[in-house]
Amino acid sequence: xxxxxxxxxxxxxxxxxxxxxxxxxxxxxxxxxxxxxxxxxxxxxxxxxxxxxxxxxxxxxxxxxxxxxxxxxxxxxxxxxxxxxxxxxxxxxxxxxxxxxxxxxxxxxxxxxxxxxxxxxxxxxxxxxxxxxxxxxxxxxxxxxxxxxxxxxxxxxxxxxxxxxxxxxxxxxxxxxxxxxxxxxxxxxxxxxxxxxxxxxxxxxxxxxxxxxxxxxxxxxxxxxxxxxxxxxxxxxxxxxxxxxxxxxxxxxxxxxxxxxxxxxxxxxxxxxxxxxxxxxxxxxxxxxxxxxxxxxxxxxxxxxxxxxxxxxxxxxxxxxxxxxxxxxxxxxxxxxxxxxxxxxxxxxxxxxxxxxxxxxxxxxxxxxxxxxxxxxxxxxxxxxxxxxxxxxxxxxxxxxxxxxxxxxxxxxxxxxxxxxxxxxxxxxxxxxxxxxxxxxxxxxxxxxxxxxxxxxxxxxxxxxxxxxxxxxxx
Amino acid sequence: xxxxxxxxxxxxxxxxxxxxxxxxxxxxxxxxxxxxxxxxxxxxxxxxxxxxxxxxxxxxxxxxxxxxxxxxxxxxxxxxxxxxxxxxxxxxxxxxxxxxxxxxxxxxxxxxxxxxxxxxxxxxxxxxxxxxxxxxxxxxxxxxxxxxxxxxxxxxxxxxxxxxxxxxxxxxxxxxxxxxxxxxxxxxxxxxxxxxxxxxxxxxxxxxxxxxxxxxxxxxxxxxxxxxxxxxxxxxxxxxxxxxxxxxxxxxxxxxxxxxxxxxxxxxxxxxxxxxxxxxxxxxxxxxxxxxxxxxxxxxxxxxxxxxxxxxxxxxxxxxxxxxxxxxxxxxxxxxxxxxxxxxxxxxxxxxxxxxxxxxxxx
Numbered sequence: 151x152x153x154x155x156x157x158x159x160x161x162x163x164x165x166x167x168x169x170x171x172x173x174x175x176x177x178x179x180x181x182x183x184x185x186x187x188x189x190x191x192x193x194x195x196x197x198x199x200x201x202x203x204x205x206x207x208x209x210x211x212x213x214x215x216x217x218x219x220x221x222x223x224x225x226x227x228x229x230x231x232x233x234x235x236x237x238x239x240x241x242x243x244x245x246x247x248x249x250x251x252x253x254x255x256x257x258x259x260x261x262x263x264x265x266x267x268x269x270x271x272x273x274x275x276x277x278x279x280x281x282x283x284x285x286x287x288x289x290x291x292x293x294x295x296x297x298x299x300x301x302x303x304x305x306x307x308x309x310x311x312x313x314x315x316x317x318x319x320x321x322x323x324x325x326x327x328x329x330x331x332x333x334x335x336x337x338x339x340x341x342x343x344x345x346x347x348x349x350x351x352x353x354x355x356x357x358x359x360x361x362x363x364x365x366x367x368x369x370x371x372x373x374x375x376x377x378x379x380x381x382x383x384x385x386x387x388x389x390x391x392x393x394x395x396x397x398x399x400x401x402x403x404x405x406x407x408x409x410x411x412x413x414x415x416x417x418x419x420x421x422x423x424x425x426x427x428x429x430x431x432x433x434x435x436x437x438x439x440x441x442x443x444x445x446x447x448x449x450x451x452x453x454x455x456x457x458x459x460x461x462x463x464x465x466x467x468x469x470x471x472x473x474x475x476x477x478x479x480x481x482x483x484x485x486x487x488x489x490x491x492x493x494x495x496x497x498x499x500x501x502x503x504x505x506x507x508x509x510x511x512x513x514x515x516x517x518x519x520x521x522x523x524x525x526x527x528x529x530x531x532x533x534x535x536x537x538x539x540x541x542x543x544x545x546x547x548x549x550x551x552x553x554x555x556x557x558x559x560x561x562x563x564x565x566x567x568x569x570x571x572x573x574x575x576x577x578x579x580x581x582x583x584x585x586x587x588x589x590x591x592x593x594x595x596x597x598x599x600x601x602x603x604x605x606x607x608x609x610x611x612x613x614x615x616x617x618x619x620x621x622x623x624x625x
Numbered sequence: 626x627x628x629x630x631x632x633x634x635x636x637x638x639x640x641x642x643x644x645x646x647x648x649x650x651x652x653x654x655x656x657x658x659x660x661x662x663x664x665x666x667x668x669x670x671x672x673x674x675x676x677x678x679x680x681x682x683x684x685x686x687x688x689x690x691x692x693x694x695x696x697x698x699x700x701x702x703x704x705x706x707x708x709x710x711x712x713x714x715x716x717x718x719x720x721x722x723x724x725x726x727x728x729x730x731x732x733x734x735x736x737x738x739x740x741x742x743x744x745x746x747x748x749x750x751x752x753x754x755x756x757x758x759x760x761x762x763x764x765x766x767x768x769x770x771x772x773x774x775x776x777x778x779x780x781x782x783x784x785x786x787x788x789x790x791x792x793x794x795x796x797x798x799x800x801x802x803x804x805x806x807x808x809x810x811x812x813x814x815x816x817x818x819x820x821x822x823x824x825x826x827x828x829x830x831x832x833x834x835x836x837x838x839x840x841x842x843x844x845x846x847x848x849x850x851x852x853x854x855x856x857x858x859x860x861x862x863x864x865x866x867x868x869x870x871x872x873x874x875x876x877x878x879x880x881x882x883x884x885x886x887x888x889x890x891x892x893x894x895x896x897x898x899x900x901x902x903x904x905x906x907x908x909x910x911x912x913x914x915x916x917x918x919x920x921x922x923x924x925x926x927x928x929x930x931x932x933x934x935x936x937x938x939x940x941x942x943x944x945x946x947x948x949x950x951x952x953x954x955x956x957x958x959x960x961x962x963x964x965x966x967x968x969x970x971x972x973x974x975x976x977x978x979x980x981x982x983x984x985x986x987x988x
Contacts, residue, residue, distance in 0.1 A: 375726025405719020
């Protein structure tokens with residue numbers, strides 16, 4: 151008990167006051183022993199505490215430390231202003247006045263741009279391939295190329311990445327080749343995954359990119375656990391995990407954030423708030439209403455008048471939850487490659503040097519459908535999609551900045567687009583021709599060593615195959 | 626051995642971690658002589674593995690400051706510090722996911738569930754994140770994790786604290802599932818589980834924690850392990866085979882004593898391992914006795930005994946002289962009232978009657 155008063159603000163004075171009240175408590179207890187009346191002693195104790203004005207007393211419950219107040223005031227569900235969004239380039243790729251451009255030289259910038267274009271090209275061609283029935287499933291990153299590549303560029307190769315599934319650009323930046331991407335999508339025998347997973351569920355131990363897993367947000371606590379491992383091993387590295395606005399609703403998000411803060415794990419939580427979780431818009435994913443936003447839309451863009459009258463504007467996103475967990479957080483324009491690069495670099499430094507988690511909410515827009523199993527025109531307008539695909543294209547925005555620095559030209563663009571297209575189509579055709587994985591890989595990797603029951607099953611299966619038409623299984 | 630001095634008042638203060646240095650360690654050497662409780666067997670196994678390998682760590686609710694909900698992790702926080710014995714917030718899904726992530730990264734977590742009933746809140750991480758990842762990643766990511774805790778019925782804890790999960794986890798490829806009975810089982814299997822590169826579900830039993838078992842000096846050796854996937858013939862016999870695991874092994878042995886009085890020599894097999902199941906030992910025994918009684922505490926449909934029956938029926942059909950008898954818990958959520966609970970769980974008399982039926986000595 152003696153320690154508690156020292157922890158309060160304005161320690162010396164309050165210590166005397168508090169111990170004064172405790173002393174009266176002890177005195178009243180001894181009075182009780184003399185007189186034997188519990189009720190009277192309790193009254194005495196309460197009265198002696200009440201001698202002090204309420205705001206002199208400090209909250210001393212184990213759950214929190216705060217001042218008391220005699221004014222009953224509920225905390226409003228929304229702050230007066232939404233958390234501002236950090237950006238460096240405007241929508242046309244021009245550096246804003248007063249912005250502090252991060253150290254991105256021409257070779258880094260051009261490499262980032264190359265990767266974004268290659269990603270965009272790969273996505274378009276493979277999406278079409280699924281439509282043609284050449285692969286069973288595909289999921290694009292369209293609209294989030296800058297977020298993918300710029301965040302990856304701000305990390306080191308020792309940082310371990312725990313993706314959701316819309317971060318192929320991070321893997322591409324790290325060096326996963328077009329052939330490797332294609333082999334996994336076609337689940338052929340050259341694929342890293344040995345044909346075990348659906349298309350786009352990439353993974354690379356070598357590139358520190360953990361295999362994509364379908365259940366939403368399970369990668370968040372995984373990342374915290376891995377970060378804890380990095381901290382125990384004292385590595386100069388952090389864990390980085392990506393998830394969407396929808397993923398933030400999962401229970402795993404809560405547990406991971408809470409744990410990361412409590413354990414002081416060096417992990418970056420990167421929320422790709424792209425406005426949709428399949429068909430669920432952000433305003434239905436989380437609650438809150440900004441009347442200011444609503445008014446602005448009515449005044450300036452009357453064509454949206456009816457749309458927004460029927461919708462609640464979404465609450466203030468994911469970034470505000472960071473404080474609830476005791477976590478440093480920031481909101482950034484996810485379509486601004488430079489802002490993403492700068493924010494992730496700074497967050498990484500904080501995580502690694504101070505062993506703290508950081509929440510980064512990157513605002514962006516999912517231009518493509520959720521996946522090839524979705525037709526998003528069913529829940530959003532074609533005009534909206536077209537607007538974000540063209541005018542708000544983050545790749546184009548970054549290109550404009552490159553051009554303004556004379557690091558890129560129209561000829562370069564033509565050449566890159568042509569080359570990228572050729573490379574992707576070549577990779578696709580090669581991957582399609584390769585054999586599917588052999589039977590010998592059906593039973594491996596269930597356990598560290600192949601158990602006897604699986605060896606028996608394999609023997610039985612081979613026997614069945616040999617006695618039946620060859621169409622059953624090759625080799 | 627001096628008794629430890631425990632500052633119980635420390636638990637009422639908000640930040641518990643800073644006070645660990647004030648708590649001295651109670652001497653944890655197992656009871657003298659050649660006996661050991663299951664609790665001490667588990668504790669010493671974890672302790673020795675943590676001492677031998679700095680990558681091994683423990684996490685769960687109440688495992689640290691509280692010394693473990695069932696005191697299995699007693700003294701470990703004092704010995705290894707809060708970096709290796711983590712008291713977690715209440716989120717099974719959360720800390721299981723975190724444990725799996727740590728295992729992905731190369732650490733060797735021992736995740737404790739207060740009971741496996743609560744592990745259902747984390748079962749997605751156990752199956753989808755732990756069991757399947759080595760396979761789905763094409764052999765790139767291994768998951769050397771142990772999930773342990775009490776499983777099955779205790780005494781008077783009702784439906785949500787009494788379910789047996791052996792059959793559910795036992796059906797899942799990618800997991801290993803073990804069910805120790807004695808102190809020797811507990812030590813050997815837990816050490817093997819911690820050293821195993823695959824995820825292991827380690828199903829203990831609350832009522833066995835305090836039971837004493839004889840242990841040899843070999844069992845006490847820090848390098849003592851038992852192979853996962855091998856059953857143990859606890860008692861040899863010639864007339865009927867009784868298979869059981871966990872607490873039911875004790876019941877089966879007592880049933881064997883009863884049967885011996887009537888001249889029936891029962892062979893009792895302690896399965897020890899649910900996945901992989903030691904079909905060889907079970908079938909070799911049935912080929913000797915020609916009769917089988919399979920016993921488990923859990924629910925009958927799709928239970929462990931169903932798999933034992935299927936195996937024997939497939940591999941030793943011609944040897945059977947009687948239909949296989951299955952003894953399992955009643956097909957109901959566990960009631961609380963003591964008399965109802967007793968009626969819902971297998972008793973020694975049930976095993977005796979079943980064995981006699983198999984031997985055509987009774988109806």
